[in-house]
Amino acid sequence: MASNLAVAVLNGIVWGMIMALIALGLNLIFGLLHIINMAHGALYMLGAVFSWYVIELTGNYWLALIVAPLGVGLVGLALERGILRTIEDQPVVTIICTFGIMLVLQQLVLTYFGGTACRIALPIPWRIPLFDLQYPVMRIVIAAISAAVMGTLWLFLNRTRYGLWMRAVVQDREMAVALGIPVHKVYMWTFVLGSVLAAFSGVLAAPIVCVDFMMGREILIMAFIIVIVGGMGNLWGSVVTAVMISLIHGVGSIFVVPSTATVFSLGFMILVLLVRPQGLFGE
Amino acid sequence: MLLDKWKGAAFPLAFGFLMAVLAAVPFFVDLFYQTFLTEILVWSLFAISFDLIFGYVGLLSFGQALFFGLGGYAVAIPVLKLGLGTGSGLLLSVAVPAAFAAFVGFFSVRLTGIHFVIITIIFALIGSTVGETWTSLTGGADGLVFMAPPLDLGVAKLDLMDIRTTYYLVLAIVALSYLFLRRMVRSPLGKVFVAIRENEERARLIGYDVRRYKLLAFVIAGGLSGLAGGLYSLSLKYASATFLHWSVSGHAVVYTIVGGAGTLVGPMLGAGLIMSLEHYLVKLLQATDLVVGAVLISTLLLAPMGIVGFLLGRRK
Numbered sequence: 187m188a189s190n191l192a193v194a195v196l197n198g199i200v201w202g203m204i205m206a207l208i209a210l211g212l213n214l215i216f217g218l219l220h221i222i223n224m225a226h227g228a229l230y231m232l233g234a235v236f237s238w239y240v241i242e243l244t245g246n247y248w249l250a251l252i253v254a255p256l257g258v259g260l261v262g263l264a265l266e267r268g269i270l271r272t273i274e275d276q277p278v279v280t281i282i283c284t285f286g287i288m289l290v291l292q293q294l295v296l297t298y299f300g301g302t303a304c305r306i307a308l309p310i311p312w313r314i315p316l317f318d319l320q321y322p323v324m325r326i327v328i329a330a331i332s333a334a335v336m337g338t339l340w341l342f343l344n345r346t347r348y349g350l351w352m353r354a355v356v357q358d359r360e361m362a363v364a365l366g367i368p369v370h371k372v373y374m375w376t377f378v379l380g381s382v383l384a385a386f387s388g389v390l391a392a393p394i395v396c397v398d399f400m401m402g403r404e405i406l407i408m409a410f411i412i413v414i415v416g417g418m419g420n421l422w423g424s425v426v427t428a429v430m431i432s433l434i435h436g437v438g439s440i441f442v443v444p445s446t447a448t449v450f451s452l453g454f455m456i457l458v459l460l461v462r463p464q465g466l467f468g469e
Numbered sequence: 470m471l472l473d474k475w476k477g478a479a480f481p482l483a484f485g486f487l488m489a490v491l492a493a494v495p496f497f498v499d500l501f502y503q504t505f506l507t508e509i510l511v512w513s514l515f516a517i518s519f520d521l522i523f524g525y526v527g528l529l530s531f532g533q534a535l536f537f538g539l540g541g542y543a544v545a546i547p548v549l550k551l552g553l554g555t556g557s558g559l560l561l562s563v564a565v566p567a568a569f570a571a572f573v574g575f576f577s578v579r580l581t582g583i584h585f586v587i588i589t590i591i592f593a594l595i596g597s598t599v600g601e602t603w604t605s606l607t608g609g610a611d612g613l614v615f616m617a618p619p620l621d622l623g624v625a626k627l628d629l630m631d632i633r634t635t636y637y638l639v640l641a642i643v644a645l646s647y648l649f650l651r652r653m654v655r656s657p658l659g660k661v662f663v664a665i666r667e668n669e670e671r672a673r674l675i676g677y678d679v680r681r682y683k684l685l686a687f688v689i690a691g692g693l694s695g696l697a698g699g700l701y702s703l704s705l706k707y708a709s710a711t712f713l714h715w716s717v718s719g720h721a722v723v724y725t726i727v728g729g730a731g732t733l734v735g736p737m738l739g740a741g742l743i744m745s746l747e748h749y750l751v752k753l754l755q756a757t758d759l760v761v762g763a764v765l766i767s768t769l770l771l772a773p774m775g776i777v778g779f780l781l782g783r784r785k
């Protein structure tokens with residue numbers, strides 16, 4: 187029992203760190219562009235699929251960890267420049283449009299990658315003993331990498347000029363324009379950054395889950411839940427919520443059926459939406 | 470003067486003509502295309518039910534799939550487990566989803582914009598999770614297969630295992646639903662819906678209880694989505710938990726946007742066009758969603774009011 191609980195807690199934290207990255211990307215895009223990005227799950231899936239290709243070609247997971255997010259970043263750049271830019275001030279239209287993008291990306295992957303799920307071998311095969319069970323080291327490394335990415339993001343937002351601009355646009359768009367901040371460029375790079383974050387979590391999740399063209403569909407809703415409970419526009423609220431929800435879900439699944447845990451977390455979210463639409467950590 | 474008279478006669482003429490053509494079609498095409506047409510009609514009904522809530526009231530609901538799926542089960546479960554007839558099944562396929570819509574809507578219409586979209590998705594997700602888990606009742610993702618008993622109309626018994634009969638039944642119900650919605654959106658009630666879409670604040674200030682109107686529209690849309698689901702399962706003789714998934718609502722969204730939201734005719738046209746496109750393209754390339762997504766995105770960029778809106782020249 188103790189070992190089961192320990193594994194559930196560890197898994198919850200690892201998965202929470204992965205979810206935190208997706209939610210951060212989604213929240214960043216929402217906070218700045220006010221776009222609910224329905225294609226975010228597809229970008230996560232694309233990250234995992236790209237990494238699978240890189241690993242097929244070179245056999246190197248760490249190379250995939252660099253290349254796949256960059257590739258997805260390019261996709262994000264094309265999407266923002268080509269499509270979303272013209273409609274970015276109409277929230278409802280962008281929801282529908284990103285839904286369309288989701289369909290296209292999923293179908294493209296289905297066509298070229300195929301409909302069967304593929305497993306990626308663990309790049310670090312060692313295991314550490316945990317009570318009477320074995321726990322894969324790779325999962326802990328994944329959580330660490332995710333934490334490192336988040337740290338880098340924090341430095342970027344707080345210590346660089348672009349980060350300053352991004353925070354400025356979130357605070358007061360009009361004023362940012364008046365001060366000469368190139369708002370449209372900030373939009374563009376924010377969307378790219380959000381896509382890269384989604385792809386990162388896709389690559390990190392790839393060795394844990396199966397790589398599959400539908401893998402982003404359920405994740406998208408989980409990411410929405412995290413962003414709303416944590417507060418839209420509140421980045422660090424998302425991180426806390428992601429780990430919290432994964433822990434509750436993981437530990438709860440020991441005691442009840444997973445689908446019951448899902449229904450309860452969904453019900454909890456409806457409650458948050460109705461009672462505190464600004465999120466648990468919002469002002 | 471003369472023009473006004475023609476305007477009044479134009480709709481009954483066009484409607485009558487179209488109905489005559491649709492009624493004659495089964496005599497010229499084979500069973501495959503009769504089934505295909507039935508499906509188009511069912512999805513058109515689903516699309517116009519979504520158009521009421523999105524195109525007229527301005528609420529983007531991704532939760533219509535919940536009512537669609539429920540409608541399917543409202544036919545399948547009574548027929549299969551309770552031994553009820555098709556007629557009561559169809560009535561239930563309106564009543565049960567409408568009751569659920571009243572519950573979901575009671576909470577959802579308190580929210581606006583993005584929050585509304587997300588809460589409807591969550592409700593649908595709860596529905597599909599429950600539906601996929603509660604396999605003893607729903608059959609889960611495998612679904613339920615049933616035999617539809619003949620529909621007793623008093624004057625005649627309709628054999629619903631016959632494809633052509635089913636087609637005529639679906640055609641009649643969809644046509645009636647369309648007339649019902651058309652009448653409604655042209656009534657004072659419909660004007661209130663549009664007023665809420667255009668400026669919610671102002672509608673409230675004039676004295677309309679906005680939430681109650683939104684709830685009313687949501688319940689009607691839910692009931693009609695359920696009817697579409699009921700007809701769908703009746704024509705397939707099959708209901709499944711996969712129809713409850715929120716992404717099924719995407720069909721209605723796509724048809725409505727491409728055809729033109731807030732026009733009723735548009736979403737039906739959109740359903741017909743996109744489904745035919747899918748049907749013919751599936752032979753060329755397997756990737757139908759690719760085309761659907763591409764058509765959706767290009768419509769949003771090039772003709773945001775959809776095909777009908779574009780033809781009417783109402784550009785933003």
